[in-house]
Amino acid sequence: MAKQRRQFTPEEKHSILQESERLGHTETCRKYSLSTSLLFNWKRKYLTKGKEGLKSEYRRVDPQLRLLEEENAKLKRIIGNQALELEFKTELLKKSDAHYQKERK
Secondary structure, three states, X not given: OOOOOOOOOHHHXXXXXXXXXXXXXXXXXXXXXXXXXXXXXXXXXXXXXXXXXXXXXXXXXXXXXXXXXXXXXXXXXXXXXXXXXXXXXXXXXXXXXXXXXXXXX
């Protein structure tokens, strides 16, 4: 039987952190079956960002937004290629005009 992953709310994480300060890290980790590294990770996030740091970091990206970003990147590549091609053609024209001017003289 597969073990199901537990998810803690920010409030639960905060209360577990407070309990670990009172009882000690090892006792709290045993009580909730947590690894000490996870508890210290939560503590670091809490100390840097407060309760906001304990929120889940997973953000779902809207599929429409993703499609628009991909289209935007594609259009930027196309414009870049066109600009490069245009610059190359103008350089060729300048060289051919200079060569043509020399022959006429």
